Amino acid sequence: MTSRDVLFAAVGLITAAAAVLAVTNRKVLHAGLWLVVALGGLAGCYLVLGAELVALVQLLVYVGAVVVLILFALMLTRGGADEVDTAPGHRWLAGAVGAGVTVLLGGTLVAAYGWESREVAGPSSRSIGEQIFGTWVWPFELLSLLLLAALVAAVAVATTGWGRRAER
Amino acid sequence: MSPALPLLLAALLAGIGTYGVLARRHAVLMLIGVELLLAAAGLVLVTVGQLGPDELASGAVLTLFIITIAAAEIVVALAVVMAMYRTRGDVDLTGEASSADLTGEATNIVLPEAADATPSRSVHAGPGSGEGDAR
Numbered sequence: 001m002t003s004r005d006v007l008f009a010a011v012g013l014i015t016a017a018a019a020v021l022a023v024t025n026r027k028v029l030h031a032g033l034w035l036v037v038a039l040g041g042l043a044g045c046y047l048v049l050g051a052e053l054v055a056l057v058q059l060l061v062y063v064g065a066v067v068v069l070i071l072f073a074l075m076l077t078r079g080g081a082d083e084v085d086t087a088p089g090h091r092w093l094a095g096a097v098g099a100g101v102t103v104l105l106g107g108t109l110v111a112a113y114g115w116e117s118r119e120v121a122g123p124s125s126r127s128i129g130e131q132i133f134g135t136w137v138w139p140f141e142l143l144s145l146l147l148l149a150a151l152v153a154a155v156a157v158a159t160t161g162w163g164r165r166a167e168r
Numbered sequence: 169m170s171p172a173l174p175l176l177l178a179a180l181l182a183g184i185g186t187y188g189v190l191a192r193r194h195a196v197l198m199l200i201g202v203e204l205l206l207a208a209a210g211l212v213l214v215t216v217g218q219l220g221p222d223e224l225a226s227g228a229v230l231t232l233f234i235i236t237i238a239a240a241e242i243v244v245a246l247a248v249v250m251a252m253y254r255t256r257g258d259v260d261l262t263g264e265a266s267s268a269d270l271t272g273e274a275t276n277i278v279l280p281e282a283a284d285a286t287p288s289r290s291v292h293a294g295p296g297s298g299e300g301d302a303r
Binding site: 004061086097151 | 184186
């Protein structure tokens with residue numbers, strides 16, 4: 001075990017524990033805040049794996065923007081559901097399905113890649129930038145169209161019915 | 169480093185995300201499960217990209233794409249949740265389906281501001297529905 005493995009185990013434990021709390025906490029705002037910890041821990045995992053650029057984008061976009069949106073939505077829909085979790089029987093079934101997914105995915109991935117240690121040799125930020133604007137430039141441009149469409153759709157959906165109310 | 173640890177963490181995150189999607193009734197909390205599933209996908213991509221030969225930087229680039237798509241997805245999903253909260257008064261995913269007609273007026277409005285608006289709104293129901301038919 002290298003020091004990188006130990007470091008990853010520590011950060012990964014924090015991430016997994018925070019993720020569990022994010023999906024089991026009964027207080028809606030606390031669940032959202034645990035999601036911040038889980039996604040921040042995932043950014044730490046990316047850092048340990050040597051992908052600094054992805055880690056920083058993860059921090060900026062997820063923790064900076066997505067989670068803030070989720071927290072605002074949680075506060076705006078406070079009292080939106082009497083009970084945040086399903087019935088206990090349903091929860092046990094969901095836990096069984098989740099455990100099945102974990103075992104199946106973990107078994108497949110570990111069987112495919114094995115336990116033997118490998119060199120961490122990812123692309124540098126410079127080559128990532130060159131590849132984005134070289135090999136991946138058309139998917140990248142398509143993504144900007146997707147973002148624009150999502151923006152317009154979000155405004156259109158969120159303001160449905162408001163025009164009529166403003167008329168009177 | 170061994171690729172098993174990150175891959176196992178990704179599998180764990182995917183399982184936790186699946187549980188979150190299946191076991192939550194609050195719509196926004198269900199979205200947290202979806203976020204964890206997407207995070208698991210990103211972790212697999214980064215791990216494979218960093219621990220293997222990757223000339224096109226596909227692991228990192230595709231993770232950046234996933235992060236962007238997740239942001240777009242969450243924006244639209246939260247807009248739908250807010251519209252649901254305004255027309256139904258709750259965001260409970262197991263609640264009975266309320267029949268909101270095409271003019272956007274829900275039959276069981278619980279919101280106080282919406283309840284206030286109902287009398288004056290019914291005056292405008294005619295032109296409103298006509299506009300809906302024109303579309």
